[in-house]
Amino acid sequence: MTIIIFLFFVLLVIGLSLYLGKKAKTSSGYYAAGGKIHWGVNGIAFAGDYLSAASFLGICGMIATVGYDGFLYSIGYLAGWIVALFVVAEPLKRLGKYTFTDAIDSKYNSRGIKLAAAISTLVVSVCYLIPQMVGAGVLVEPLLGIPHGWGVVMVGAIVITIVATAGMTSTTYVQFLKGGLLILFSTVLVVAVCVRGLTTQPDQGGNVPYYEYTTLAAVNESGQIKVSDAGWQVVELQDIESAKLTFAKLAKDGKETWWLVSEKDGAVELHETQSVVTTRDGQRLINGAPASQDNQLRQVSNIEKLRGASDASTGSVSPIELLAAVSDKDTQINLWKEAALTDKDGGKVTIYYQKVTPGNQVMRPGLKFKVQGTPLERADFLSLMLALFLGTAALPHILIRYYTVPNPASARKSTIVAIAAIGFFYILTLFMGLGAMINGVLNPADSNMAAPLLARSFGNILFAVISAIAFATVLGTVSGLIVAASGAVAHDLLDRFLNLRMDDHQKVRAGKISAFVIGGLAIVLGILYKGMNVTFLVGLAFAVAASANLPSIVMLLFWKKTTAKGITASIIMGIVSSLVLILLSPDLFKLYGLDPATAPIPLSNPGIVSIPLSFCTLVVVSLLTGEKAKALKLAAQQ
Amino acid sequence: MLHEPATPVGKDLAATYKMRLGVLMFLFYSLFYAGFVAINLLNPLLMEVTILPGLNLATVYGFALILVALIEALAYDLFCRRKEQTLNNTQNTQGEGN
Numbered sequence: 001m002t003i004i005i006f007l008f009f010v011l012l013v014i015g016l017s018l019y020l021g022k023k024a025k026t027s028s029g030y031y032a033a034g035g036k037i038h039w040g041v042n043g044i045a046f047a048g049d050y051l052s053a054a055s056f057l058g059i060c061g062m063i064a065t066v067g068y069d070g071f072l073y074s075i076g077y078l079a080g081w082i083v084a085l086f087v088v089a090e091p092l093k094r095l096g097k098y099t100f101t102d103a104i105d106s107k108y109n110s111r112g113i114k115l116a117a118a119i120s121t122l123v124v125s126v127c128y129l130i131p132q133m134v135g136a137g138v139l140v141e142p143l144l145g146i147p148h149g150w151g152v153v154m155v156g157a158i159v160i161t162i163v164a165t166a167g168m169t170s171t172t173y174v175q176f177l178k179g180g181l182l183i184l185f186s187t188v189l190v191v192a193v194c195v196r197g198l199t200t201q202p203d204q205g206g207n208v209p210y211y212e213y214t215t216l217a218a219v220n221e222s223g224q225i226k227v228s229d230a231g232w233q234v235v236e237l238q239d240i241e242s243a244k245l246t247f248a249k250l251a252k253d254g255k256e257t258w259w260l261v262s263e264k265d266g267a268v269e270l271h272e273t274q275s276v277v278t279t280r281d282g283q284r285l286i287n288g289a290p291a292s293q294d295n296q297l298r299q300v301s302n303i304e305k306l307r308g309a310s311d312a313s314t315g316s317v318s319p320i321e322l323l324a325a326v327s328d329k330d331t332q333i334n335l336w337k338e339a340a341l342t343d344k345d346g347g348k349v350t351i352y353y354q355k356v357t358p359g360n361q362v363m364r365p366g367l368k369f370k371v372q373g374t375p376l377e378r379a380d381f382l383s384l385m386l387a388l389f390l391g392t393a394a395l396p397h398i399l400i401r402y403y404t405v406p407n408p409a410s411a412r413k414s415t416i417v418a419i420a421a422i423g424f425f426y427i428l429t430l431f432m433g434l435g436a437m438i439n440g441v442l443n444p445a446d447s448n449m450a451a452p453l454l455a456r457s458f459g460n461i462l463f464a465v466i467s468a469i470a471f472a473t474v475l476g477t478v479s480g481l482i483v484a485a486s487g488a489v490a491h492d493l494l495d496r497f498l499n500l501r502m503d504d505h506q507k508v509r510a511g512k513i514s515a516f517v518i519g520g521l522a523i524v525l526g527i528l529y530k531g532m533n534v535t536f537l538v539g540l541a542f543a544v545a546a547s548a549n550l551p552s553i554v555m556l557l558f559w560k561k562t563t564a565k566g567i568t569a570s571i572i573m574g575i576v577s578s579l580v581l582i583l584l585s586p587d588l589f590k591l592y593g594l595d596p597a598t599a600p601i602p603l604s605n606p607g608i609v610s611i612p613l614s615f616c617t618l619v620v621v622s623l624l625t626g627e628k629a630k631a632l633k634l635a636a637q638q
Numbered sequence: 639m640l641h642e643p644a645t646p647v648g649k650d651l652a653a654t655y656k657m658r659l660g661v662l663m664f665l666f667y668s669l670f671y672a673g674f675v676a677i678n679l680l681n682p683l684l685m686e687v688t689i690l691p692g693l694n695l696a697t698v699y700g701f702a703l704i705l706v707a708l709i710e711a712l713a714y715d716l717f718c719r720r721k722e723q724t725l726n727n728t729q730n731t732q733g734e735g736n
Contacts, residue, residue: 068696075674075700082667082707086660086714090653324692364685364696371682378679385675389668408650412718416711423704430700557657 002464006143009468013174013475014161039410041176043417046401048175050077050392050422051182052128052477053135053448055429056470058535060454061447063433064301065335067362069369070433073535074426076388080542081422083393083550085415091557093402093411099484100399101492104552110564111497116571118492120548121396123575125485126521127541128397129478131534133526136474138448138534143467149527155471156523159478160516171479172404178472183421185465186428189451190319192458193435198325199313200303202440204457210440211298213354216250216259218268225261225268237261238341245339247273247351255288260353273353274298274444280346297352299453301442304332304356319431323363326434331359333437335367336444352444362437376602384539387607391542394549397477397484448534478522486514539605540582547610548574551618559622566622574614581606651725656718663710670706674699 037045055077062070095103101117133152140151162174201210217228225234225248235249235256246261248270259270274297277285284291287298306312308330317325325331334354341349361367369384370377392398402411436442436450441457443449452470456463490510494500502510529537551574552567582588586596587604603609650656677684677699685696 068700071700075703078704078707079667079671082664082710085711086664086667090656094650094653320692323697327688327692327694327697329686360686360694363694364682365678366682371678382675382679385671389671409718409722412715416708416715419708419711423708426704427701430697558661 002460002467003144005461005464006468006471009472010158010475013177013472014158016173016177037172037404039405039414040417042172042401042405042410042414044179044421045172045175045404046179046398046414046418047183047421047425048177048179048473048476049397049401049480050418051179051425051473052538053132053470053474054535054538055425056182056186056451056473057135057138057448058131058538059426059429060433060436060451061449062368062535063430064436064442064450065447066368067335067357067434067437068364069367070535071430072365072369072385073388073539074429076385077392078419078423078426079389080392081415081419083390084398085412085419087557088393088399088553089402089411089415090408092399092553093405093408099487099491100396100549101488101496103399104556104567105496107556108564108567110568112568113564113571114492114497116568116575117549117552118488118497120571120575121488121492122485123579124394124396124541124545124548125481125488125518126525127544128395128538129481129485129518129522130525130529131537131541132474132478132481133522134529134537135448135534136471136478137526137530138446139452139467139471139474142449142452143464143471148530152523152526155474155478156519156526159475159482159522160519162475162479171476171483172401174472174479175476178469178476179421181469182473183425183428185462185469186425186432186451189455189458189462189466190428190431190435192462193431193439193454194319194322195316196439196458197314197317198303198306198322198438200306200309200311201313202302202438204299204439204441205459207457208299208440210302213272215272216270218261218270220263220266220268225270227270236344238343240339240341243339245353247339247341247353249343257288258349258351260351271354273351274300275352276350276445277343278348297444299441300334300336300352300354300444301437302334302440303438304334305330307331322431322434325359326438327359327363329358329360332356333359333362335362335437336442338444350445379608380604383543383603383605383608386611387539387543387546387605390546390550390607390611394545394553395542396488396545396549397480400484400487401480482515482518482522483511485518486511489514489518536587543582543605543607543610544575544578546607547578547614550611551614555615555618555622559619561622561626562618563622563625565625566618566620569621570614570618573617574610577613578606578610581610650722652718652721655721655725659714659717663714667707667710671703674703 059070059073062073092103095106100121101114104117105113133155136155137148137151140146140154141148203210216232218225225237227234227250231252233251235251238247248259248261249256250259258273258275260273262269262271274287286295289295306325307328314325335357336352337355339351339353343349365371369381371381405411405414432451432454436454439454439457441453443453452463452467455466490507494510495502495507548571551570555562581601581603584599584601585604586599586602589599590596685694687695689695689698
């Protein structure tokens with residue numbers, strides 16, 4: 001049933017695409033859907049474009065694992081639409097034709113702007129493409145049982161087909177369909193969560209028995225841990241000093257497992273964890289036994305105490321009651337954390353352990369973003385919120401959607417529809433994320449699957465529908481990104497910058513060839529970046545977009561002294577500074593396998609530095625070149 | 639070929655009004671958003687305080703940021719449409735979509 005529903009969606013999307021493809025013969029049809037899309041359809045398609053894998057998979061997963069901090073992304077992403085509506089929507093529609101470059105180059109006709117803006121579109125689109133492709137692989141793996149890489153190839157092939165057949169028209173209707181279904185079925189999922197209610201022993205509706213993790217009593221004899229139950233032997237102890245954690249490897253009946261050591265008032269306790277060990281000879285062990293179809297990591301995360309009670313259930317609750325129960329200071333939630341170490345035999349060990357966290361801490365910022373931390377950690381939080389707020393109105397695949405409607409008023413109205421649809425969805429993300437957190441459905445090794453796994457706890461049909469929609473989410477967003485990127489190559493670079501003087505038919509063909517190349521690149525990157533957090537990557541794409549594009553758009557509209565050279569310099573500064581800051585940041589050092597503490601740039605989010613830098617560059621270069629132009633003009637007159 | 643719009647756009651006499659109104663509403667929302675960020679940075683524990691039955695400040699402020707965005711958007715559209723109808727004639731109206 002799962003596969004049938006999934007294939008139905010995919011075939012529907014391709015069928016729609018082929019049908020609409022017959023209507024897109026001109027470059028206006030390919031890049032801007034002929035400018036004839038109804039504002040209501042465009043508004044929902046905006047939602048479809050925007051609610052990407054990062055929103056549906058990433059935010060829900062982050063809320064499920066770190067609580068309110070994940071919801072900060074929802075707030076920031078939505079707030080960004082205010083910039084789009086009040087500052088960008090109507091002027092952009094008046095200025096541009098097919099691409100972001102059209103709008104900012106409309107007053108100048110400058111080769112420098114064309115080149116810089118096209119590169120910026122490509123860079124931002126590729127940064128945004130990577131998490132979408134990674135998300136596709138993550139989804140397909142459990143759904144169809146095929147490896148991550150093949151999932152990415154499948155998405156790439158379908159998307160290239162969609163984009164190469166019809167461009168913006170099919171992309172728009174695919175996004176409209178997907179955006180509408182995503183909001184509808186997410187609502188269904190939230191209603192199901194509320195009807196099920198809260199319990200301290202979640203069993204996924206009776207389908208998966210609740211697993212009680214064991215705690216063992218032990219004694220500390222001069223640094224030697226001894227378990228009170230003589231059946232258990234301590235094999236080795238490992239300290240992770242940076243996290244102030246100690247883990248013990250215990251053996252019983254020939255099976256070795258990892259336990260978290262805690263010591264309070266002289267009493268020692270060992271708490272059962274889950275572990276994945278890759279031994280030196282390449283064998284993969286899960287919880288001490290060889291990994292297999294039947295031996296996988298258990299799904300986790302639940303309420304330990306509900307308003308102080310260890311064994312409690314509520315029955316159906318309203319959404320407000322659900323939030324109130326989770327935020328109660330006497331509610332305790334078992335969140336799962338990850339630690340990595342190397343055992344004495346040289347095996348690489350990843351340990352997943354429980355951390356009991358009070359509800360009042362879960363439901364305010366602080367578990368991921370250290371708002372009570374050092375000034376630098378606080379600056380990082382500020383930087384993220386700035387990039388999210390300013391990034392939306394600078395995303396190329398969002399900006400080009402303004403060209404698909406017939407007039408500026410329609411651009412405004414479609415933005416309002418988008419705000420309504422996206423805002424409603426983002427409220428749902430809080431309930432879906434918390435639903436996954438309290439229902440024992442999380443995969444401790446991959447938070448991205450929180451929403452689909454929550455759906456599976458309500459039955460395979462809802463799981464299949466939600467997964468198919470999530471897959472369509474990836475398809476739609478990738479399609480939009482590839483249209484934007486192929487427009488940058490064919491329209492901005494080949495036609496405008498290199499002045500190849502292509503006719504209408506050649507422009508469409510160039511766009512389709514570009515779509516093939518960029519789609520191929522996306523497939524490769526999606527495979528290479530397997531395992532990266534999708535929301536994190538999208539947050540970085542927002543920072544690059546806000547740094548490279550937003551200063552030009554805003555200053556072009558509101559500062560008369562802006563010059564072409566100022567815009568070109570600002571875009572280049574925005575791209576280079578944000579990328580350098582990201583590549584040298586602690587998070588990326590962690591991905592390279594290096595010590596994050598040695599990263600030369602201490603910030604994880606670059607926006608707080610790169611956005612003002614880009615603005616300043618534009619102002620300084622504009623003032624310098626504007627004065628120079630004025631002086632030359634005066635000299636010529638004399 | 640220069641950068642003409644994808645579809646022909648007539649003169650909009652309300653454009654200046656809409657731009658000024660947009661900037662004002664943007665500034666108002668920016669202040670509201672900045673307030674949320676500032677509380678988190680300066681006094682994060684305030685976000686735990688229950689201000690509506692069962693709901694803490696973090697939840698209420700977060701939802702309010704989403705709802706205020708929608709309310710402002712609808713108000714902006716209303717004011718823009720009124721101005722467009724007043725200033726632009728029926729043929730040249732920019733206030734109607736397709």
